[in-house]
Amino acid sequence: MDLRVMHLYPELMSIYGDRGNVIALQQRALWRGIEVEVRSHSAGSTLDPEWADLYFFGGGQDQGQDVVGEELQGPTGASLRDGIAGGAAVLSICGGYQLLGHEYIPEDAPAIPGLGVLDVRTTAGKRRFVGNLVVEGEDGVLVGFENHSGKTYLGPAARPLGQVLVGNGNNGEDKTEGAVQGKVIGCYLHGSLLPKNPGLADRLISWGLERRHGPVTLLPLDDGAESAARDQAIGVAKARP
Amino acid sequence: MIRTALAVSAGKLARAVLNRAGRGATALPGLVALAVDPRALASLTESLEHGAVCVSGTNGKTTTSRMLSDIVRAAGWAPVHNRSGSNLDRGIVAALLASSSWTGAPRGNVGILEVDEATLPRVLAGMAPRVVVVTNLFRDQLDRYFEIDALARSIAAAIVMLPELTTLVLNADDPIVTNLAQGHRGPVSYFGVDDPRAGGTVAQSISDATRCPRCRAPLQYRRVVLAHVGDWSCPGCGFHRPERDLAAASVDMSAGATTIRIAGASAVLDSVTVPLPGLYNAYNALAALAAARVLGIGLPTATRALASFRPAFGRLEIVEADGRTLRLMLVKNPAGFNAAIGALLETGRKPRLVAALNDRDADSRDVSWIWDADFESLAAHVEHAVVTGLRSRDLALRFKYAGVDASRLEVVDGWKEALLRAIAAAGPADEIVVVATYTAMLALRGSLADMGYVGRFWED
Numbered sequence: 001m002d003l004r005v006m007h008l009y010p011e012l013m014s015i016y017g018d019r020g021n022v023i024a025l026q027q028r029a030l031w032r033g034i035e036v037e038v039r040s041h042s043a044g045s046t047l048d049p050e051w052a053d054l055y056f057f058g059g060g061q062d063q064g065q066d067v068v069g070e071e072l073q074g075p076t077g078a079s080l081r082d083g084i085a086g087g088a089a090v091l092s093i094c095g096g097y098q099l100l101g102h103e104y105i106p107e108d109a110p111a112i113p114g115l116g117v118l119d120v121r122t123t124a125g126k127r128r129f130v131g132n133l134v135v136e137g138e139d140g141v142l143v144g145f146e147n148h149s150g151k152t153y154l155g156p157a158a159r160p161l162g163q164v165l166v167g168n169g170n171n172g173e174d175k176t177e178g179a180v181q182g183k184v185i186g187c188y189l190h191g192s193l194l195p196k197n198p199g200l201a202d203r204l205i206s207w208g209l210e211r212r213h214g215p216v217t218l219l220p221l222d223d224g225a226e227s228a229a230r231d232q233a234i235g236v237a238k239a240r241p
Numbered sequence: 242m243i244r245t246a247l248a249v250s251a252g253k254l255a256r257a258v259l260n261r262a263g264r265g266a267t268a269l270p271g272l273v274a275l276a277v278d279p280r281a282l283a284s285l286t287e288s289l290e291h292g293a294v295c296v297s298g299t300n301g302k303t304t305t306s307r308m309l310s311d312i313v314r315a316a317g318w319a320p321v322h323n324r325s326g327s328n329l330d331r332g333i334v335a336a337l338l339a340s341s342s343w344t345g346a347p348r349g350n351v352g353i354l355e356v357d358e359a360t361l362p363r364v365l366a367g368m369a370p371r372v373v374v375v376t377n378l379f380r381d382q383l384d385r386y387f388e389i390d391a392l393a394r395s396i397a398a399a400i401v402m403l404p405e406l407t408t409l410v411l412n413a414d415d416p417i418v419t420n421l422a423q424g425h426r427g428p429v430s431y432f433g434v435d436d437p438r439a440g441g442t443v444a445q446s447i448s449d450a451t452r453c454p455r456c457r458a459p460l461q462y463r464r465v466v467l468a469h470v471g472d473w474s475c476p477g478c479g480f481h482r483p484e485r486d487l488a489a490a491s492v493d494m495s496a497g498a499t500t501i502r503i504a505g506a507s508a509v510l511d512s513v514t515v516p517l518p519g520l521y522n523a524y525n526a527l528a529a530l531a532a533a534r535v536l537g538i539g540l541p542t543a544t545r546a547l548a549s550f551r552p553a554f555g556r557l558e559i560v561e562a563d564g565r566t567l568r569l570m571l572v573k574n575p576a577g578f579n580a581a582i583g584a585l586l587e588t589g590r591k592p593r594l595v596a597a598l599n600d601r602d603a604d605s606r607d608v609s610w611i612w613d614a615d616f617e618s619l620a621a622h623v624e625h626a627v628v629t630g631l632r633s634r635d636l637a638l639r640f641k642y643a644g645v646d647a648s649r650l651e652v653v654d655g656w657k658e659a660l661l662r663a664i665a666a667a668g669p670a671d672e673i674v675v676v677a678t679y680t681a682m683l684a685l686r687g688s689l690a691d692m693g694y695v696g697r698f699w700e701d
Binding site: 011012014015016017018019020023024027043061064067130131132145147190191192195196225226228229231232233236240 | 389390451457608609610631641642652
C-alpha cells in the first residue's frame, strides 16, 4: 500500500513549523509499512489533480499568501478542486485554511476570493490572537498554538473541528475552532498540529489511503510519547493561556 | 541636562538597590531612567568621543558585539557595552547608566550596543549612531515579531531617518538585510563569504526570502549558505548581492577554531583565526571587522583581538563538570539551530546532548519552530540525548520523528537532574553538548553554578 502526499507551496506557505505535519504523516505511515511519497507543488508549476491522496497547505507571510491566492484563481485552483472532488483529503492551517474558504475580506479593500471548498468566510480583525489553543474535537482534545488576526465564520455546510476550551479559535466569539467539510479540514492550530495530535494524523492518513485503496484499518502504534507531549502542552495551555 | 541628570540618578538608584538585593541589575534601572527622560538614549550616547555602534540582527548580535568590544579595547579605547545581553532599549540605557557618572557623563569613549532587532527601529529613532551593523534577519519568535517582512519594513523606515554621518555595515549575502540600504543617505559597507566551498546549491526548507524583497520574483541562488543567505540575485528586477567591502576569500574550520582569509574589495588583506567553530562565527567575525574598519581601527589590531576571543553566555561557552566538558549552545530559532548543529557535525563528532526547550516569552511561546529545524541531519549522529525543559515532551517527540531511537533518548524533569543524568551517562573523556533555549539555558547555567561549576553570567 502507498500514500501520496502533496505539500502545497512549501517555500511560500510554511513559516510556523507546519512542516511537522508532513513529517508526522510520513513517519506514521512508514511505521506501519505503508510507502509514502511526498511531493511539493510550487508557484508556477502544473498541479496534476489525479496524483495526490492527501494535500497539506500551511500558513505564510502576507507576501506569500498574495502570490498563492492569485494562483488559486487559475488552473491550479481548478486542479485542486478536481482533486478534492475525486476523493483527496486536505489539511490546511491558518493562511491555507483562509484561502480554502469563499473569501477573505480586508478592512478597507475589496474581498479576495478563495477556493471555496470550505464553507467559511474570513474578515480582517484588529486584534491578533496569539497563544495556546486547546479544542475539544470529535476524536478527543486537540492542542496547538494560534497566531492570526483573521476572523473566520462557518457557513452551514462546514462543521467546526472542535469547541474551544482555551484560546480564541476561529474568531474569538463563537467558541468554534476550525472547519471540516467532507475530507477537507482547516484550522488555526500550529504546534506542529499532527505530531502531538496523532488521532487526527491517523484520520487524515485513512482518508488519503481510501481514495485509491478502499477503506483501510490502520495498525495501532505506540503513542506514549505523543500523548505525553499533548498532555504537557495542555497543562501549559491551562496554566499560561 | 537637568532632566538627564535626574533620569541618571533615578536609574542609578534603582541599580544600587537591586545590587544590594543580590539581583543582577540588567534592565530595570534603564526602565526607570527612560520613564524620567525619554531622550536618555541620545543624551547618554552623544558625548561618547568615538560615537556609538548598534549591532542588531536575528542571530550573531551578541557574539559580534562582544568581538567588536574586544577589538576597540585592543585599540586602546574604553567601550561602554551592554555585555550581559539585555538588548531592549531599557537594557541598553541601563548599561550606559552603569558606566556613567551621576551627572550622565560617560566613563567610556565608544558605545557598543547590542540591540534586539524588534527594538532597533525605536533605538534608531532615539539616537544617531556612528555605525549600524545588521548581521542577518531570519524568522525568530514569530509570536513576538510576527513576520520578517514587516520587521524589515519597520527597520528600513527607521534607517531612512538616519543622518548621513551614520555608516551601515550590512551582510551582502542576506537579501533582506541588503535591501535595508535602499533609502539610506550615508555610506554602506558590505561583508560576505566568498568561499565557493561554503554552502550548497539547494535552498533549505526554512527559507524566509525565496522572493525578491523589491519585486517579489523568485530569487536565484548560485550558492546557499544558510536559509536565504548565500550568493543571490533577482532575475526580475536585477537586484543582486552587492560587492563586498570585506569578504572571506576562504573559511577553514576545525573542531575549535575558524580561519578566515580576509579580502578587501580589490586584494587579499590578511588572515584571522577565531577560536570558535562554525561558519556562522565567520560571519560574526566579518561583521565585527567591517565595523572596526569603519571606526578606523587597523586590521592587525582587530585580528589580534579576535584571536583571543572568549564566547558569551551560552555561545559555545565551555564548562568543566566532574571531568566532563560541557559545551553550551544557545538556540532560539531554526536558522540558529541549524547553524549550531552544522558546526557540531562539521567536525565529525557523535554528540552526547542535553537538549532543553522552554516556552517563556524570551524563548518563543510557540514551540512550532522545532519542526522547521533540521533534527533529521542530527538524528543519525546522536549518541545519547537527555531531554528536559517546560516543553521537554514536544522536544522528545521531535527527536522521535527525526528518527532517534527511544533507546538513545531520555526525558528527565528538573534542570539539575537532567545535567546529572547526562554527566553520569558520559564517559570521563566525553564532551556533552548542551543545546537550550534562552530561559532554559539560564536555568541550566544556574544549576551548574549551584553545583559549583560556573559563575553567574552577569558577573562576566
